Amino acid sequence: MPRKAKQGMPRAATLHDVAAKVGVSAITVSRALNSPDLVSKNLREQILAIVDELGYVPNRSARTLVSSRSYTVAVLIPSLSNTVFIDTLAGISEVLDPRGYQILIGNTAYDDEKEERLLRTHLSHKPDGVLLTGIRQRPQTLAHLAKLGIPAVHMMELDPTDACLCVGFSQEAAGRQITEHLLARGYRRIAFFGARLDPRVMQRLDGYRKALQAAGCHAAELEYLNPRPSKIGLGVEMLDTLRREHPDCDAVFCCNDDLALGVLTGCQRTGIAVPAQLAVAGFNDLEGAAWATPALTSVRTPRYRVGFEAATLLLQLMEGEATPALRQLDLGFELQLRGSS
Amino acid sequence: MPRKAKQGMPRAATLHDVAAKVGVSAITVSRALNSPDLVSKNLREQILAIVDELGYVPNRSARTLVSSRSYTVAVLIPSLSNTVFIDTLAGISEVLDPRGYQILIGNTAYDDEKEERLLRTHLSHKPDGVLLTGIRQRPQTLAHLAKLGIPAVHMMELDPTDACLCVGFSQEAAGRQITEHLLARGYRRIAFFGARLDPRVMQRLDGYRKALQAAGCHAAELEYLNPRPSKIGLGVEMLDTLRREHPDCDAVFCCNDDLALGVLTGCQRTGIAVPAQLAVAGFNDLEGAAWATPALTSVRTPRYRVGFEAATLLLQLMEGEATPALRQLDLGFELQLRGSS
DNA sequence: TGCTGCAATGTTAACGTTAACAGTGGAGGG
């Protein structure tokens, strides 16, 4: 006997309700909605009319349970307040939305353990695929995904060991090239401002070091690393410290534009001429960079495309059987040279 | 006979797998995880050990299907690139994450129809509750939610008709007060720069009009409304137009800080003294406002708290039975008066 | 001793959908 429905408890229309009203079986309604070709035109139209009338919305849980396809993709990003990842998300949505995938966003807050926990939580939704930021995940975590047959694509970095599928660009090369640009302009006492200190910032730092070492200009005391989140205010602060400790410094490469805009603000407030007294370079080329005074030299990163291509690749893995030939998709970057350097 | 398992198809551990290994029934494992008090300490520990060993993750679809509780909340916001809504989301997560709710983010892109579609899509996840931005939803949409027994809370605005539950502040009052501030400072030819033109911008415009009308200073030709998204670049452009068409204008109230920062940038580039020749006020008090030159007068809006309180209210509706006494929670706002005015 | 009561565990069925297979009837070919 069917379980007694609680009185007054509202219930959403089901396939059976629609089917009963049309006078067919539930599976026919299911087919009318999911494989329209299998149902005669006449009947299909009747069904769609009733679906509309009853406001029927399919129950994803039931579908997921029986079909072992959830049409859900888990996306783990370190922050929602960083435009970089929002742009990435936009690229992901662009690909997955029209294909009917639901995106489950996980905000790891730059915390490896939280990422681990989030991934586990998200697994309870049986995602068909996973998009991860960076390649720092524990091997056993990735192995677990592999064992479950859930494909994963890593974004924003490339993997030198080629162990995981990556879509991104070389953070190190970007850091190196922007530093080489400063060297080419004649600056020799070039500082590095790093905040947050996530793996990508550290890779940019690596690039910075290599460029300076190659030019014989590296000076460890000009590396300013601060674990706090990157903010304009922090850039102002760090500039202050730099000027006090190393007034001879002639250029700063900031690990991102927020910090760099703070440096520009600080220069403007304390009357430091940019770039005459101090050149400034940022990273990511956010909207504000081009409008700053002077306009900020930065590295334009292809984050929208990273999301787009990563989602496209994941889609292939989720739907096709072909394993991609190219495991490291390098989308490059572009120096944006402007007035600040 | 059980359906034949596909060879080589990886399968996640289920309650039964854990149960079999421990030598108990599935329901006991379920209870060990969800109502630990019902299971003896000894057995519980054994079970948890095996859960860990097998890497068991509960299947939410199955749980949702049978318990009609999904522990999912749908949140519809107009944009992810607008810090305002990211802050709101942070407030929401703060409340719902620790309670085990999964947040399903829908980006409506300021499009009422897309919002409608998104909500429908999200209904297929059987959310236990819904958080909406603004109160512009079609009555029949809200009626549909009500019929399904899904509680909804509206954010960022207040409802003069008291028809829906709202957590926010009066956008109109905010627009009025910032305009009154400009009037109090002696400005009389005060322009309005509006972009995007979503309902909240129009309410701020209303407040601006009322303040000017009350002071006998309203001039329709000083209202600049542009449907494009709000960006620094647009602010620069609009300033250009304003200076060409109404060089006598002595102040601008921008519907948000992006536009206002653009105006400041434009002034700096063309040598317009702020506030001597042109006063500028923004809205939302983003990070950049305080660091601009001169620092930007703005309206500090309680968006984090809006998210926090809206989620708290929704939680009550989803879990408790009590209908809240207060249907319009006004969190107010705060003028931040700085150098630009 | 026998009964009550409760703590601990088990059995059964149901949630809403789709996979897999089973008809059913009519068109078309020989």
Add this chain to the structure above:
DNA sequence: CCCTCCACTGTTAACGTTAACATTGCAGCA
């Protein structure tokens, strides 16, 4: 006229979990 085949629709069972009720066994008490 019969047989085949295909287009269309139906039946059954299963997905993994929990609600609801059932059972077991032992402590406590008269």
